[in-house]
Amino acid sequence: MNSSDEDRRHREKMKKWKELQDKEVANKKISKGVLAVHTGAGKGKSTAAFGVALRMLGHGKKVVVVQFIKGAWLTGEREALKRFDDLVEWHSMGEGFTWDTQDKQRDIAACERGWSVAQEALKKEDVALVILDELNIALRYDYLSLDLVLSDLKSRPVMQHVIVTGRNAKAELIEAADMVTEMTPVKHHFDAGVKAQAGFEF
């Protein structure tokens, strides 16, 4: 097969793909706020959520972040988002990983304060995206009522997007979600003795 044949075949294949793609896009007519869950043991759950935040901010939309557990680990994101203080509200409820506090009642109180703040955001039409960072951890340890959380999520403004992050998402939340992505670790540099580094990990 000579090069121009190959080019023609490529062109035809891509044309078919494009038709399929256009048809798929045409079939999607619903606009609505998406409830997304980022779960799994791999990296990138919170990171991908903040990537979506960045995108929203690029469209001039408002974002609220409620951090449930890991108080100390989003320093870079938090600092960077200060350039968007016209559009971003940031609430930190956790005091670090739960194994740092060793005090279950204090953790529960922090999660409950966090949920009150989340409830406010989940009522505001002008908030385009609510990030509930590590909410899955709070739910896993039953620090918050799953029923309450699901009901508040369900009654939020119809166009509002929500991203819930954290390992071990509850089955009921996965059921309620529009989009669920599992981040699966295939290979990790921590296993090779590389330490967490400013900018890359926090």
Place this chain on the structure above:
Amino acid sequence: MNSSDEDRRHREKMKKWKELQDKEVANKKISKGVLAVHTGAGKGKSTAAFGVALRMLGHGKKVVVVQFIKGAWLTGEREALKRFDDLVEWHSMGEGFTWDTQDKQRDIAACERGWSVAQEALKKEDVALVILDELNIALRYDYLSLDLVLSDLKSRPVMQHVIVTGRNAKAELIEAADMVTEMTPVKHHFDAGVKAQAGFEF
């Protein structure tokens, strides 16, 4: 078991976790630039990369983005990163998905231009993070030489982080990478007829 017993048990468990965690951190002594690959058919590959970019920017570090394929899909990120024009360089090489161009030679030329730009960034000590967005697609279609790409990645500054995104990462790239995360779609709202929305998808 009464509530204070339960609290004590929780405290002990968390204490053990913390000791394990501290030990793990202490064993990690290497600082080096990480070569990360975000692959898989799920959402969040590019998005997580831009989350890392946001984190780097929060630490005042320089970021270079080279977009190989999907010219039209990162509008939000691109707009948002204009607030960091002191720290971010953005290069778009693709003209949209390949099935939009239907011209293989033009796609190859765009990828080669992209790689020249990437090579410049991969030589600069003061660039903390290079995002090679959808490079995996360019490699998959053999629009770029895998050997050349691997060799340039290998000879980059020792502290420079690189994130390569796109489905179907080549085995040789996965082998060379320090960190590989596969984004696996568990559930997607597109399947329920929800269309791509500004801010959430682009």
